[in-house]
Amino acid sequence: MSCKVSAMVGRPRSEAARKAILRAALDLCARDGYQNVTMKGIAQAAGSGRQTVYRWWQTKAQVLLESLxxxxxxxxxxxxxxxxxxxxxxxxxxxxxxxxxxxxxxxxxxxxxxxxxxxxxxxxxxxxxxxxxxxxxxxxxxxxxxxxxxxxxxxxxxxxxxxxxxxxxxxxxxxxxxxxxxxxxxxxxx
Amino acid sequence: MSCKVSAMVGRPRSEAARKAILRAALDLCARDGYQNVTMKGIAQAAGSGRQTVYRWWQTKAQVLLESLxxxxxxxxxxxxxxxxxxxxxxxxxxxxxxxxxxxxxxxxxxxxxxxxxxxxxxxxxxxxxxxxxxxxxxxxxxxxxxxxxxxxxxxxxxxxxxxxxxxxxxxxxxxxxxxxxxxxxxxxxx
Amino acid sequence: MSCKVSAMVGRPRSEAARKAILRAALDLCARDGYQNVTMKGIAQAAGSGRQTVYRWWQTKAQVLLESLxxxxxxxxxxxxxxxxxxxxxxxxxxxxxxxxxxxxxxxxxxxxxxxxxxxxxxxxxxxxxxxxxxxxxxxxxxxxxxxxxxxxxxxxxxxxxxxxxxxxxxxxxxxxxxxxxxxxxxxxxx
Amino acid sequence: MSCKVSAMVGRPRSEAARKAILRAALDLCARDGYQNVTMKGIAQAAGSGRQTVYRWWQTKAQVLLESLxxxxxxxxxxxxxxxxxxxxxxxxxxxxxxxxxxxxxxxxxxxxxxxxxxxxxxxxxxxxxxxxxxxxxxxxxxxxxxxxxxxxxxxxxxxxxxxxxxxxxxxxxxxxxxxxxxxxxxxxxx
DNA sequence: ACGTAATCGAGACGGTACGTCGCGTCTTGCG
DNA sequence: CGCAAGACGCGACGTACCGTCTCGATTACGT
The missing domain is CATH 1.10.357.10 (Tetracycline Repressor, domain 2)
Incomplete structure (x- = not known):
């Protein structure tokens, strides 16, 4: 839907990072319970930067909703x-x-x-x-x-x-x- | 049940503070939603010190449970x-x-x-x-x-x-x- | 010097408490260092109430000045x-x-x-x-x-x-x- | 001396914040006296977060020593x-x-x-x-x-x-x- | 002897700074 | 330009001590 025709310059989004984040969020939720999951923790567990998470989702709820x-x-x-x-x-x-x-x-x-x-x-x-x-x-x-x-x-x-x-x-x-x-x-x- | 006969030294617990805290917790919950209630906010709204809240309840959940x-x-x-x-x-x-x-x-x-x-x-x-x-x-x-x-x-x-x-x-x-x-x-x- | 003639009713000041406080202040100072001495600590160590200390001295400095x-x-x-x-x-x-x-x-x-x-x-x-x-x-x-x-x-x-x-x-x-x-x-x- | 060659990842330390903190500490000390300076006050006066102060100095004494x-x-x-x-x-x-x-x-x-x-x-x-x-x-x-x-x-x-x-x-x-x-x-x- | 009154202990009270943690944003260098 | 790393401003956390207050109990004096 995005990046239709024009532009589309620069490094493309890392699909690996996206999957790692969704997976990490799920794992942390299973291990620590939903309330104890943090954006920082997700990024860390996914081996990604904090900003990479925030770039694609606004809250941990949105991350976990997509994971779910x-x-x-x-x-x-x-x-x-x-x-x-x-x-x-x-x-x-x-x-x-x-x-x-x-x-x-x-x-x-x-x-x-x-x-x-x-x-x-x-x-x-x-x-x-x-x-x-x-x-x-x-x-x-x-x-x-x-x-x-x-x-x-x-x-x-x-x-x-x-x-x-x-x-x-x-x-x-x-x-x-x-x-x-x-x-x-x-x-x-x- | 508690403080039956003996002991009971020192300044007694302020029933006014207790009620103010329970009431403030309830009001804040109604106004801001449960998740946005904080111990600090409860104390402030109740016009009490933070320690006074913690002396009698460990978490905001316990405060609100008693309020409830x-x-x-x-x-x-x-x-x-x-x-x-x-x-x-x-x-x-x-x-x-x-x-x-x-x-x-x-x-x-x-x-x-x-x-x-x-x-x-x-x-x-x-x-x-x-x-x-x-x-x-x-x-x-x-x-x-x-x-x-x-x-x-x-x-x-x-x-x-x-x-x-x-x-x-x-x-x-x-x-x-x-x-x-x-x-x-x-x-x-x- | 004080309590000259009139009044002088009520329970007299406890000389024992006074000495205990001065002594406790000194001991705590020797043990923990001046900066770590607290009015609460002095009262506790002296086996007296906090108010008894404040009744006769305004600050820990005044207590320790008299001790000194x-x-x-x-x-x-x-x-x-x-x-x-x-x-x-x-x-x-x-x-x-x-x-x-x-x-x-x-x-x-x-x-x-x-x-x-x-x-x-x-x-x-x-x-x-x-x-x-x-x-x-x-x-x-x-x-x-x-x-x-x-x-x-x-x-x-x-x-x-x-x-x-x-x-x-x-x-x-x-x-x-x-x-x-x-x-x-x-x-x-x- | 530090951060010589390798590493040096992440956002670099804000020199502006560092100077603002050192300056604020000095100003507060001149205005309120050393004993009344607080870490919280320094951060506030410097327009910085509390954690930023603690990240680089452990105590107000260390801040003021560097200011000095x-x-x-x-x-x-x-x-x-x-x-x-x-x-x-x-x-x-x-x-x-x-x-x-x-x-x-x-x-x-x-x-x-x-x-x-x-x-x-x-x-x-x-x-x-x-x-x-x-x-x-x-x-x-x-x-x-x-x-x-x-x-x-x-x-x-x-x-x-x-x-x-x-x-x-x-x-x-x-x-x-x-x-x-x-x-x-x-x-x-x- | 007995009421009066100030003392005593204990500890709860409203505050405020502490040092930590998580937030969401930002600013670097590397790929 | 995405990405990791991580510093940034912010604010709640739970703790400690501040100085004040409010209890019941105690202890002298002046009737």
Whole structure:
């Protein structure tokens, strides 16, 4: 998108540095926790200069958001329509929850925290991470996992809500059992 | 409990300062957002010395946790048993959600964020805020708002999860309508 | 001098506390050095309250000035007139220098330092410590240790100056040898 | 001397900041007195960050020692050998005392005070300020201002001692008259 | 003997400087 | 001109000491 025709002089952006930074941010987040990650630390761990990070991202949240996008893109929980609505739902949730148990959980949790005081980040987070997955879950639910007259937005809130709640509060795990249990309970709605 | 009989020498703790600090913390949180509150700022706003804050609390999270406790204690959502399980549930959720829409939402959200990197705070938060309210909701649900064989812990996760999800992600309001909707959906479980 | 006739009600001043404070100040000064002595530390070491110290002295300098006065009063270097002017001078200087090598040196050095930024203390220090000793040295010198037409004030400056210089700069000891050497050099003035 | 050939990466030290800090320290010392100078104040007055001061100096004493070195280097009291030993001595002392009456006196006095509780500073002060000037005075005296068999170290102690004594105790000025008087008295030693 | 009043200890109070750390920006030389 | 290195101005951190204050307890005097 940038550097269309004119100019394009000087040394080009180092793709190696970009990847190193995204990777370093992820690793540090896994090791020290999101809140303890710093721009300085990211640059250091990536073996890059501080300015190189700031040149392409404004905040650590943006770095980690892009890191996260990379992680999630590798394994998007797209579920083929098998005809069994509940099985599809379970499959979707299982895949989602497995991701949430890994670094992605760490990152997305931290991003959500930062988003509380950064409306721009909040919007970006919703746009790039939350909303697409809400839409995916909604379409799965629409296959018949809940009765047709149920408010799907509310159902999505309940399901993802439970996941977020457990991710943040850690009173219980977000594992494959939860997928089954949620699907089971939704299936009892008449 | 403390300072029962013996000892109790020296100048006693200033209750005025304590209240001023708790109040200032709350006000700052409402004005600037949890993440932008600082110990220095709290002390300044409370017209107290920095050491006075640190003498009684170790972190801003602890200050705000106590502030929050004060706020929540004023209006505990205890619901009399009317016999109508669903009505009780709605009442409980409405009261809960009204609180969540105010400063308490700001604070509890920030505390949850901090708790991600502070296990001690996480435990305290669960113990003092989360768990009691989970128990309250659970007992309300047990009055018959959901069928007897439903896993109440899971039901609590779904309900509070939806609230937390909306509080954090702000894709929808946490208002009295939500109370009705949730109660309605739970009521359809067979 | 104080509390002449009227009033004089209430609990009388604790002489024990006064002595303990003066003693503690001196001990701390010897142990930690003048600059590291604090009012809090003095009170603690004396087993007294902070206010008790502040009630009777305004600054640590005043406490230590009184402590010092006590020390110096114990052994005032008054020299009997033996007829041998030089011997009298040596005796006086030896006694003076012995005192200077002890805690008194520590204290007076620190007081002098503080006096640089506290004109009141400077005046008090001159009045109570410096001037009396200058007068004493001057009268000894006037016995014939230097020719009669020598400016005695200048001579005093040279002698006490050498002592102070060595006390502060520590490039050489202030010992009895110095007394002999100074007396010898003054004796060569014609 | 430093940063000779290799390395020398990163942004170079700001000479402007360095000079501003040294200057600010000096100004504050002249205005508020050595004891009231703070690292925070120096940084503020210099328009620099606190860390920038700490990066290059550990204490305010070190800052002011370097400031002082700058001041003294501007006008080193080097005296050409005129053949008249006493005249040379008077010239040297006059130049010395003029400096001592200015800010340099303030600073060196404060440094000496701090040196009482900081052996490292004491050594540095002796090495960089005291000893070179002692050597200079000694060589002047050796030109014949005092008889050849007089202990020059002692003579230096007496002369500089008088200066220091007056600087600290302020019972008399350190002016050009003093230079004449001291030279006169030394000239009477046989 | 008993109230009055100033003392005592202890320690919390509002301040402020300390020295450290992370921020986001800047200024170098090298590739 | 991108990039590493790292110094820069800034400001919050948690600590220490300042001098003041507020407690309960103690100790003399003047009724």
């Amino acid at each position: 996008t990379g992680v999630l893109a590798e394994e998007v929980p797209e579920v083929p329509e098998t005809g069994d609505a509940r099985a599809d739902l379970v499959t979707f949730l299982e895949r989602t929850f497995v991701l949430a148990q890994g670094v992605a959980g760490q990152v997305v949790t931290g991003l959500m925290a930062d988003a509380q005081s950064d409306p721009g980040l909040a919007a970006e987070l919703r746009e790039k991470i939350i909303t697409p997955r809400r839409a995916a879950l909604r379409s799965i639910l629409a296959r018949g996992a809940v009765p047709g007259d149920v408010d799907l937005e509310l159902a999505v809130d309940l399901v993802y809500g439970a996941m977020w709640y457990r991710l943040l509060n850690r009173h219980a795990e977000v594992n494959t059992d939860l997928a089954e249990e949620i699907a089971g309970l939704l299936g009892r709605i008449r | 406790t004060g706020v929540l204690a004023e209006e505990v959502p205890e619901v009399p048993e009317t016999g109508d399980a669903r009505a009780d549930l709605v009442t409980f959720l409405e009261r809960t959600f009204v609180l969540a829409q105010g400063v308490a939402g700001q604070v509890v959200t920030g505390l949850m964020a901090d708790a991600q990197s502070d296990p001690g705070l996480a435990a305290e938060l669960r113990e003092k805020i989360i768990t009691p309210r989970r128990a309250a909701l659970r007992s309300i649900l047990a009055r018959g708002a959901v069928p007897g064989d439903v896993d109440l812990e899971l039901a609590v996760d779904l309900v509070y999860g939806a609230m937390w999800y909306r509080l954090l992600n702000r894709h929808a309001e946490v208002n009295t309508d939500l109370a009705e909707e949730i109660a309605g959906l739970l009521g359809r479980i067979r | 006065t006590g020390v110096l009063a114990e052994e005032v270097p008054e020299v009997p007139e033996t007829g041998d002017a030089r011997a009298d001078l040596v005796t006086f200087l030896e006694r003076t220098f012995v005192l200077a090598q002890g805690v008194a040196g520590q204290v007076v050095t620190g007081l002098m330092a503080d006096a640089q930024s506290d004109p009141g203390l400077a005046a008090e220090l001159r009045e109570k410590i410096i001037t009396p000793r200058r007068a004493a040295l001057r009268s000894i010198l006037a016995r014939g240790a230097v020719p009669g037409d020598v400016d005695l004030e200048l001579a005093v400056d040279l002698v006490y100056g050498a002592m102070w210089y060595r006390l502060l700069n520590r490039h050489a000891e202030v010992n009895t040898d110095l007394a002999e050497e100074i007396a010898g050099l003054l004796g060569r003035i014609r | 070195t700058g001041v003294l280097a501007e006008e080193v009291p080097e005296v050409p050998e005129t053949g008249d030993a006493r005249a040379d001595l008077v010239t040297f002392l006059e130049r010395t005392f003029v400096l001592a009456q200015g800010v340099a006196g303030q600073v060196v006095t404060g440094l000496m005070a701090d040196a009482q509780s900081d052996p490292g500073l004491a050594a540095e002060l002796r090495e960089k300020i005291i000893t070179p000037r002692r050597a200079a005075l000694r060589s002047i005296l050796a030109r014949g201002a005092v008889p050849g068999d007089v202990d020059l170290e002692l003579a230096v102690d007496l002369v500089y001692g008088a200066m220091w004594y007056r600087l600290l105790n302020r019972h008399a000025e350190v002016n050009t008259d003093l230079a004449e008087e001291i030279a006169g008295l030394l000239g009477r030693i046989r």
